[in-house]
Each structure stands twice: as structure tokens, then as C-alpha cells.
Amino acid sequence: MGMNAPYTSFVAVGDSFTEGMSDLLPDGSYRGWADLLAARLAAREPGFRYANLAVRGKLIGQIARDQVPVAAAMGADVVTLVGGLNDALRPKVDMGRVRDHLEESVELLAASCEKLVLMRSPGRNGPVMERFRPRMEQLFATIDELAARHGALVVDLYGAPVLADLRMWDVDRLHLTAEGHRRVAEAVWQTLGLPSELDWRTELPAAEPPGWTARRSQDLSFARQHLLPWIGRRLTGRSSGDGRPAKRPELQPYGEAPPS
Numbered sequence: 563m564g565m566n567a568p569y570t571s572f573v574a575v576g577d578s579f580t581e582g583m584s585d586l587l588p589d590g591s592y593r594g595w596a597d598l599l600a601a602r603l604a605a606r607e608p609g610f611r612y613a614n615l616a617v618r619g620k621l622i623g624q625i626a627r628d629q630v631p632v633a634a635a636m637g638a639d640v641v642t643l644v645g646g647l648n649d650a651l652r653p654k655v656d657m658g659r660v661r662d663h664l665e666e667s668v669e670l671l672a673a674s675c676e677k678l679v680l681m682r683s684p685g686r687n688g689p690v691m692e693r694f695r696p697r698m699e700q701l702f703a704t705i706d707e708l709a710a711r712h713g714a715l716v717v718d719l720y721g722a723p724v725l726a727d728l729r730m731w732d733v734d735r736l737h738l739t740a741e742g743h744r745r746v747a748e749a750v751w752q753t754l755g756l757p758s759e760l761d762w763r764t765e766l767p768a769a770e771p772p773g774w775t776a777r778r779s780q781d782l783s784f785a786r787q788h789l790l791p792w793i794g795r796r797l798t799g800r801s802s803g804d805g806r807p808a809k810r811p812e813l814q815p816y817g818e819a820p821p822s
Contacts (some may be wrong), residue, residue: 569639571611575629576644578618584732585743595746604816614810622646626663634674636813641675650697661704672712681717684725717753724765
């Protein structure tokens with residue numbers, strides 16, 4: 563399948579980034595880059611089918627076990643796999659096992675689809691990013707190596723300064739805003755060889771940074787609403803995705819609502 567190909571089906575695999583947090587819709591659900599990409603692909607191809615197996619909070623081992631075999635069995639034209647970052651951001655992680663799970667997943671998916679798309683995930687500027695940067699770059703080196711070996715495409719979101727801009731990130735400091743998801747959808751679209759609609763790397767206009775008081779207020783709100791609950795889940799071995807079904811578990815025509 564070459565450039566400008568008529569892609570007829572798409573399966574998205576991953577965690578909260580692919581589920582669409584924090585691109586919030588009025589009904590309280592999340593949209594996200596994968597839904598945006600599916601809508602654009604569907605507009606080009608009648609009968610286009612889409613599945614999104616992503617579930618927030620999942621580690622790469624869980625993705626490899628629960629999502630990858632299902633996605634591979636669907637035999638879609640395009641599959642996206644984004645995972646491993648939740649592992650890399652944990653205080654303790656075996657990056658060798660992360661690599662093993664990724665390798666297993668890429669091998670299975672690459673053989674099942676026309677185009678496998680991997681990503682070097684974006685990272686928000688700040689102290690957390692600096693602390694975990696070595697692990698992230700180790701993860702991305704693995705992704706680059708696996709892509710080269712299996713003929714997968716790689717979308718380099720990490721290398722785009724605009725996606726490190728604090729204004730592209732929601733108040734939870736973990737997930738992109740609607741504008742961030744729009745840029746990611748465009749980046750994947752272009753990586754698939756489709757005609758560009760915008761330069762997704764264009765940086766935001768310069769803006770005056772918030773003052774000290776505003777920053778402290780934001781820090782306190784973040785700690786109360788997001789950081790403390792996250793720590794609580796880590797201490798109790800829980801995940802935000804526990805018991806949550808896949809977003810769109812069946813490969814079906816795009817216009818059809820997913821099963822409730």
C-alpha cells in the first residue's frame with residue numbers, strides 16, 4: 563500500500579494517550595487524536611472501519627497481553643501502537659521487560675497489517691520530564707530499532723518543541739489538550755503519506771508566563787486534584803483503567819456507535 567493509499571480500516575492500541583485524554587467532549591467522553599484521524603480517513607473511504615482498544619493507565623505488558631492479539635486478529639490496514647511510557651514514568655521499572663513486550667507486540671502487529679505506526683511520545687517541559695528523560699529516550703531508541711527492523715513508521719512527537727509547550731498540556735500535566743491531539747492526528751496523517759492540511763510543528767505565539775501567585779495556585783490545584791490521587795493508586799496497586807472496557811472494541815464502520 564503506497565502513498566495516498568485508500569486506507570479502509572484502522573485499529574488504535576495503547577493507553578490514555580490513544581484513548582484521547584484530555585480532549586473532552588460536551589457529553590463527558592474523550593475524543594483524541596485517534597478519533598480525529600479515523601474521522602478524516604473515513605471521509606476519504608466509504609465503509610471505513612475503526613476500532614480503538616486503548617484503555618487509560620495500561621502498562622505495556624497489559625497492552626501486549628490484552629490488546630495486541632485482538633488488534634492483530636482484526637487484520638486492519640493501519641494499526642497504531644503507543645505504549646511503554648506509563649512504565650517509564652514509574653519510580654521502579656525493568657526497561658528490559660518493557661523492551662521485550664514492545665518487541666513481541668511489534669512483531670505480531672507488523673505481520674498483521676499493511677502499515678504499523680509507532681510513536682516517540684511527546685513530553686511536557688518541566689522537572690518531571692528532566693527526571694525521566696533518560697528512560698524515555700531509552701524507550702524511543704527501542705521503538706526506532708524495532709521500526710527499522712519490521713518496516714514500521716515512526717511519528718516523532720518527542721522531537722517537536724511545540725508539543726513540549728506547557729500550553730499544549732491539560733491541567734493534569736499528563737495529557738494533551740484538544741489542540742495537542744489535533745496536532746498529533748495531523749502528524750500521523752502526514753506520516754501515512756496523506757496530503758497535509760497544516761504544519762503541525764508550528765510553535766505557539768509567544769506569551770507572557772503566569773506570575774508567581776498564579777503558578778503556585780496551579781501547583782496546589784494540580785497536587786490536590788491529580789497528583790495525590792495518582793500517588794494513592796500507585797500505593798494501593800490500582801490503575802485508573804481498572805475495570806474499564808476498551809473505547810471502541812470492535813472493528814466496525816466509523817459512523818456506527820461503539821457497543822455500550
